[in-house]
Amino acid sequence: MKYNYKELGLSNTKEMFKHANENGYSVPAFNFNNMEQMEAIIEACTEMGSPVILQVSAGARKYIGKEIVPFLAQAAVAYARSKGSDIPVALHLDHGPNLETVKDCINYGFSSVMIDGSHHSFEENIKVSKEVADYAHQYDVSVEAELGILAGVEDDVVAEKTIFTQPDEVEEFVSKTGVDSLAIAIGTSHGAYKFKPGDNPQIRLDILKEIERRIPGFPIVLHGSSSVPAKFVKLINENGGKIADAIGIPNEQLRDASKSAVAKINVDTDGRLAFTAGIREVFAKNPSEFDPRKYLGPAKEYMKEYYKEKIQTVFGSEGAYKKGE
Numbered sequence: 001m002k003y004n005y006k007e008l009g010l011s012n013t014k015e016m017f018k019h020a021n022e023n024g025y026s027v028p029a030f031n032f033n034n035m036e037q038m039e040a041i042i043e044a045c046t047e048m049g050s051p052v053i054l055q056v057s058a059g060a061r062k063y064i065g066k067e068i069v070p071f072l073a074q075a076a077v078a079y080a081r082s083k084g085s086d087i088p089v090a091l092h093l094d095h096g097p098n099l100e101t102v103k104d105c106i107n108y109g110f111s112s113v114m115i116d117g118s119h120h121s122f123e124e125n126i127k128v129s130k131e132v133a134d135y136a137h138q139y140d141v142s143v144e145a146e147l148g149i150l151a152g153v154e155d156d157v158v159a160e161k162t163i164f165t166q167p168d169e170v171e172e173f174v175s176k177t178g179v180d181s182l183a184i185a186i187g188t189s190h191g192a193y194k195f196k197p198g199d200n201p202q203i204r205l206d207i208l209k210e211i212e213r214r215i216p217g218f219p220i221v222l223h224g225s226s227s228v229p230a231k232f233v234k235l236i237n238e239n240g241g242k243i244a245d246a247i248g249i250p251n252e253q254l255r256d257a258s259k260s261a262v263a264k265i266n267v268d269t270d271g272r273l274a275f276t277a278g279i280r281e282v283f284a285k286n287p288s289e290f291d292p293r294k295y296l297g298p299a300k301e302y303m304k305e306y307y308k309e310k311i312q313t314v315f316g317s318e319g320a321y322k323k324g325e
């Protein structure tokens with residue numbers, strides 16, 4: 001193996017999920033695409049004493065460069081430790097498309113992977129998820145799989161509408177695949193346009209309950225859980241942007257879910273909006289600015305402050321570990 005995640009100071013998600021479920025919170029899984037976003041995430045989680053899953057999509061990994069990604073994650077751990085915090089940090093592949101990509105990620109220091117077989121048939125999904133679990137477990141890497149289909153855009157795949165996870169399939173899926181956590185579809189969706197104006201945004205906590213009843217204590221994952229804060233949409237639009245009718249998942253519903261067997265909640269869009277709002281604001285106020293520190297700095301601060309707020313209002317993970325000063 002080129003880079004072993006343990007040597008980079010990273011953790012898999014097993015203990016993290018156990019601790020989260022025993023203590024009624026969820027671990028934040030925040031996506032990043034560059035150094036400033038990684039810093040926003042690790043600074044927020046260090047200050048909050050929250051465990052964190054640094055999430056990288058296949059597209060983000062290509063953008064950053066696969067040789068660079070493990071060292072950004074290693075740097076995140078070094079940052080937390082330098083502040084005296086003992087938060088566990090995982091490096092996770094988001095929406096892994098196939099075994100080949102998973103193998104490459106494990107070779108390059110990932111401590112956790114997702115295999116997203118949700119677009120295949122039930123049987124095919126079981127087959128590919130089991131293959132990945134069998135492979136990853138040899139290296140003590142944790143595996144997330146998905147049942148049901150989320151609406152919205154994921155890499156190149158666009159799903160028009162949600163196909164809710166069927167509770168009567170989860171037991172068979174989990175026992176036949178041997179995966180460590182399960183992403184489910186209960187009405188959350190990817191991207192900024194989750195609901196239409198006039199909709200009553202509602203996730204199906206009843207389906208979640210039924211799934212929990214079938215696989216008690218098993219770690220559940222919610223994707224597509226950005227709240228799409230109106231303040232960032234407004235800032236973007238006031239400063240030359242054009243984002244219309246973007247509506248996310250209400251924070252209160254996510255907080256309820258985080259108290260259940262939901263052990264991991266994925267957020268990407270909110271960070272993108274905060275970051276973009278910061279950049280647009282600088283450029284609108286000072287069009288002559290061309291020092292990247294002057295616009296990426298405020299972008300990072302917006303993202304960091306928002307994630308700290310989200311850890312308190314949604315995840316409930318503040319103080320789960322030692323806070324960094």
Ligand SMILES: O=C(CO)COP(=O)(O)O
Binds near residue numbers: 094095189227269
């Ligand atoms: O699920 C996600 C990443 O896998 C992110 O979802 P959002 O688009 O709601 O942030």
Ligand SMILES: O=C[C@H](O)COP(=O)(O)O
Binds near residue numbers: 057
């Ligand atoms: O679920 C999708 C994530 O938000 C990542 O999106 P991406 O493929 O554009 O990096």
Ligand SMILES: [Zn+2]
Binds near residue numbers: 146149
């Ligand atoms: Zn999917």
Ligand SMILES: [Zn+2]
Binds near residue numbers: 095190224266
């Ligand atoms: Zn997702």
